[in-house]
Amino acid sequence: SYVLTQPPSVSVAPGQTARITCGGNNIGSKSVHWYQQKPGQAPVLVVYDDSDRPSGIPERFSGSNSGNTATLTISRVEAGDEADYYCQVWDSSSDHPGVFGGGTKLTVL
Amino acid sequence: EVQLVESGGGLVQPGGSLRLSCAASGFTFSSYEMNWVRQAPGKGLEWVSYISSSGSTIYYADSVKGRFTISRDNAKNSLYLQMNSLRAEDTAVYYCAREPQRGNWFDPWGQGTLVTVSS
Numbered sequence: 001s002y003v004l005t006q007p008p009s010v011s012v013a014p015g016q017t018a019r020i021t022c023g024g025n026n027i028g029s030k031s032v033h034w035y036q037q038k039p040g041q042a043p044v045l046v047v048y049d050d051s052d053r054p055s056g057i058p059e060r061f062s063g064s065n066s067g068n069t070a071t072l073t074i075s076r077v078e079a080g081d082e083a084d085y086y087c088q089v090w091d092s093s094s095d096h097p098g099v100f101g102g103g104t105k106l107t108v109l
Numbered sequence: 110e111v112q113l114v115e116s117g118g119g120l121v122q123p124g125g126s127l128r129l130s131c132a133a134s135g136f137t138f139s140s141y142e143m144n145w146v147r148q149a150p151g152k153g154l155e156w157v158s159y160i161s162s163s164g165s166t167i168y169y170a171d172s173v174k175g176r177f178t179i180s181r182d183n184a185k186n187s188l189y190l191q192m193n194s195l196r197a198e199d200t201a202v203y204y205c206a207r208e209p210q211r212g213n214w215f216d217p218w219g220q221g222t223l224v225t226v227s228s
Contacts, residue, residue: 095168096174
């Protein structure tokens, strides 16, 4: 089955840029989606189809996907961005197609 | 407003059964594919099951296949997850989540319902 690999943690100072990676075999050929989850809350979609943003999500959140790595980029990081972030793909070739990465804890220093 | 509300969680003994429900409102439920996703305490997200808008196509994670059954009642705007032969490792918050009509992401999510499997 398809595996997505994320770093367990990323730390960044306020105002700087955070980059969270999601690795997978030829992930560039798939559509990658990203979720933000704050403690005690349900996940919220922040990027879909590699780089599109749902309405209400700040432009500071962006995504890219190429080769074996997809990246969620958060510009001008704010304290309120501190959360767990998960990447997700749909592996259409599988009979258990839903796949999440292990998650990355973003810490704002 | 699009809303998903899960219910049915609780404490159950190993080997027991539980049925989760997800009540949908604010959209045409019968037009959307739906999923269940769970999160064990302190752990990451795990996709559990998918059902197409008509209910004709269903998928399960290997960890629950043969024990869990996903279903839906479009007349009642409701999604279900029947969980049998529960194990301690099934302890988690269970979320229902909608897929868009084009694409395979999850938005929105319900608030979740906690299932605890313990003697």
